Structure formats: C-alpha cells, structure tokens
Amino acid sequence: MRLRLIRHATLLVEYGGQTLLVDPMLDDPGARPPIQNSPNPRNNPLVPLPFPAHQVGTGVDALLVTHTHSDHWDANASLLLNKQLPLLCQPDDESKFRAQGFTDLRPVLDETRIHDVRVNRTGCQHGKGEIGKRMAPASGFVLRTRGEPTVYVAGDTIWCHEVRDTLSRYEPAVIVVNTGSAQFLEGDPITMTADDVIHTCQAAPRAQVVAVHMEAFNHCLLTRAGLAFQLDAARVIDQVSIPNDEEWVEVGV
Ligand SMILES: [Zn+2]
Secondary structure (H helix, E strand, C coil): CEEEEEECCEEEEEECCEEEEECCCCCCCCCECCCCCCCCCCCECCCCCCCCHHHHCCCCCEEEECCCCCCCCCHHHHHHCCCCCEEEECHHHHHHHHHCCCCEEEECCCEEEECCEEEEEECCCCCCHHHHHHHCCCCEEEEECCCCCCEEECCCCCCCHHHHHHHHHHCCCEEEEECCCCCCCCCCCCCCCHHHHHHHHHHCCCCEEEEECCCCCCCCCCCHHHHHHHHHHCCCHHHEECCCCCCEEECCC
C-alpha cells in the first residue's frame, strides 16, 4: 500500500488493489469564508490543490468520507466526482449524499466490504464537552485485507478512549491522524494537538503515524513545523510522517 496527501485531509489510498479517495475537499483557495468564531480569519481553503480539482478523482475506485464538514466534503467534491462511484460514509450522512445525486452509497454502521477490503467504522470525539457534541457525528475507519498492513484513518478526533480502544482492538500498522489543533475562539481544540499525536505514538509505538489536516484551513493553528518540533522533543518523530501536499507516503519506508 501507499498513500498520498492531496491537501488537508484529502488522501489517495492505494490499498488491496483499490484506490480510495478520502475526504475530498476540492474547492479553489478562498472559495469560502472563514469558520465562524474562529481565530486566523482567512478565507478557506488557504492553499490551492497541487493539481486541478477535476483530476483528483481520476483512477479512483471508491470514495470514503469520514464526515461532511466543509473541510472534508465541499461543493466541488459534490460537483466533480463521479456520482456512480461507491461512496462509503457514516450512516448519518447517507441522505445528504443521496440528495447530491450519488447513487452507490455504502453507509457503514459497523463493517462493510469494498471488494476484498474490510472497512470498519470507529468512534471519534470531534472536540470536548458541548463543542464535541455540536461537531458530532464524525467517524474514523479501519481498512484491512490480506497482504496489507492494517490502516486506521482516525478522522476528526482528539485523543480519546475511542481512539485508544481502536488501537488496541485493531493494532493498526499505519495511523492517519487529523491534527492542526483546529479551534474556535473559545474552548479546547477539536482535532489533534501535538500532545494528542504524541499520545497516539506512545500508545502504538510500532505503528507508522501519518499526520495531516494542517496549513489548509483557517482554524487549524498547528503547523507542520510546529508539530515536528514537539514530536522531536517527545522523541517520537521517527515514527511520524508529515507529508506535504501532493507527497506520497511509502509505508514501511
Ligand atoms: Zn476537519
């Protein structure tokens, strides 16, 4: 397997002979206003895609959408992607995709299959307390198939018992974490901080962690360099990849 960061949380994952497109955010830079009540009020997305939006879905076999906040699913995604592609999602989002014209919806209550790949949905806490409740529902997904390492796409979550339980239940070899420490003007972060990534590394010391969800959306304040600095100080940097947009991550390399 290998995976490629396109931008933010948008990934191409080549896995078990399939190419999955995860959380496509395909809008042009500045297409949308900043998130309300958030710091760093700049229009979103902050940076362009590394190649034209209509090319992102080329060669894709299926879509996997962790939740439908606008940094994971946007107008261009709905407009440009092939509506006949299998679309794996959390059950709460099925009607939204159907209304947008997608026809092959695969809501994942607990487990589904896409060809030979088993896909399990996992829990998230997209923030603490009241903010977390308002952000819900969000999901993560675990991919498994014969001959490939188990991959955990954690989704928009902070470090929490759901993540810890997923690590012990599935023992993933690859963990994609949405970091950036996204936050509003008040309250705690709603995606992983550097400390949350460190907890993840320490709980799964043999796993390769891939850190994304940075530098593309206004309220994500943690940068790649800031994350790397803190991971280095905590002596877990060697197990973490922090890809740039467009960059492939080779697993096990
Ligand atoms: Zn997000």
